Amino acid sequence: MAKIRFLLVEPSAEKPTPLFTFLSFAGRRIKVYSGHSIHPKQWDAGEQKALTRGYPRNGALNDWLKVLTERIETCRDKHVAAGTVPSAEELRMLAIPEEATPAAAEPELATPAGPNLLTVFSEWIEGRSLTQSPNTLRTYRTSLRHLRDLQKLEGYAVDFATVGNGFAERFARYLLTKRNLVDSAVHKNLFRLKHFLNWALDNGYPIIADPKKFSWQHREPDILTLTRQEVQRLVDLDLSARPALDNARALFLVGVYTGLRFSDVAALRPEHIQADRLRVTTQKTRLTVTVPVRAEARPLLARVTEGTLRPLANQKLNGHLKELARLAEIDAPTERVRYAGGQRRATTAPKYEFVTTHTARRTFVTLALEAGVRPEVVMRITGHKSLSAFRRYVNVTEDTMLDEFSRAFA
Structure with missing residues (x-):
């Protein structure tokens, strides 16, 4: 039998990286963390x-690797x-110390050895920096911060051996009562944790929960869009004496005319602009989209080319947008x-209080559909x-409903 050898996931990393080994069965190599x-x-x-010289705490790791090696060899020989x-x-269970199993201790009191869930979650987030936008990474870090705060405020050890199926409800309750979040925000935080747990499950970490159970029933909040007339009122504002607001308006209107997310508007460069279209690889999804350029957008895009439109x-920007509105x-109750x-x-409240950068993209969708x-x-x-995701961007206003109904039954 071949000797069990442990490998590093990222041998050249500048931060801690997981240890794993391979087991070979019938021509297949199975990774065991x-x-x-x-x-x-x-x-x-x-x-x-x-190494233990200078790192005395690593002695416990060496002891654990000996135990784990014996477990792996026994498992391999049996199969x-x-x-x-x-x-x-079965392979995941090998990496759970006996004292951390549910039969030996209550989940809330367990203090298992091995990788800490919050540490692995943090490393996973940083590892996604090459494929995810900064804004997406920021949302995952927010969820990680909520988990750390829960651990601190409630004295609950958030770890692989304690995050069971009931943890989703506990986390949701914490977000609702201690952080005063609405259902849609709770849903998003649980989705991010679920995403991480699925990855950890696939990579052999000792997950005891079913990630499918990490969800929260929610209703999407009402969306806000501007009418065609309200957009025109923004366009007609004389901001010659207020260049900061003029710049903010231009950024917002590019979103209204193109449907691009704010992160993509901020990242626009001259090379994205062609005669009659934009070709942009989006920051959030990395998809390449083609956007027809409307006449109203041309002067604004010219400012991108000139370098005078400042992200x-x-x-x-949200503060400026409320002032502009x-x-x-744009103050209807x-x-x-x-x-x-x-x-x-x-x-x-007055409508201007609710205007944000995302209002531009939703306004684009609604007005484009209204235009046919x-x-x-x-x-x-x-x-x-x-x-289903697209529908969340569509706002059928009362005025639009009445106009279309009148045309249909005039």
Whole structure:
């Protein structure tokens, strides 16, 4: 039998990386994670052990690797003799110390050895920096921060051995009661945790929960869009004496005329602009979309080419947009409805109070459909892959409903 050898996932990494080994069965190589990570500089690949000189805490890791090696060899020998292949669940269980199993301790009191879930989650987020936009990474870091705060405030050890099927409800309750989040935000945080747990499950980490159970029933909040007349009032504002607001308006209107997300508007470069279209690889999804250029957008895109359209931080731009909408008298009393724990929360304020950068993209979708552009064409421009996701961007206003009804039955 071949000797068990442990390998590093990223041998040249500048941060701790997981240890794993391979088992061979009937021509297949199955990866088995050790449940631990270590900095490559602290690992002696030849001796197959962690360095302890200067790192006294690594002695416990070496002890664990000996135990795990024995477990792996026993598992391998058993299946080789039977001519079978171990299941993924059986291999994952090898990396769970006996004292951390549910039979030996209550989940809330368990303090298992091995990789810490929050540490692995953090490393996973950073590892996605090459494929995900900064905004997406920021949302995952927010979810990680919520988990750390839950652990600190409630004294609950958030780890692989304690995040069971009931944890989804506990996390949701914490977000609703301690963070005062609405249902849609709770849903998004659980989705991010579910995404990570699925990855961890696929990579041999000791997951005891079923990631499918990490969901939260929610209703999408009402969306906000501007009417064609309200957009025109923004266009007609004289901002010659207020260049900062003029720049903010231009950024917003590019979104209204193209349907691009704010992150993509901020990243526009001259090479994206062609005679009659934009070709942009989106920051969030990495999809390449083609956007027809409307006449109204040309002067604004010229400012991109000239280098006179300045990107702003999202929060800063949102503040400017509320001021712009107030100046344009977009102030009709508007009710925004959100749901928290299934309870309806309604807020009424002047419409300008609710305008944000995302209003531009939703306005583009709604106005394009009102103008008669087919939904599948609009979806091709915005990069939406599913009709259910696309529908969340469509706002059928009362005025639009009355106008269309009158035309249909005049």
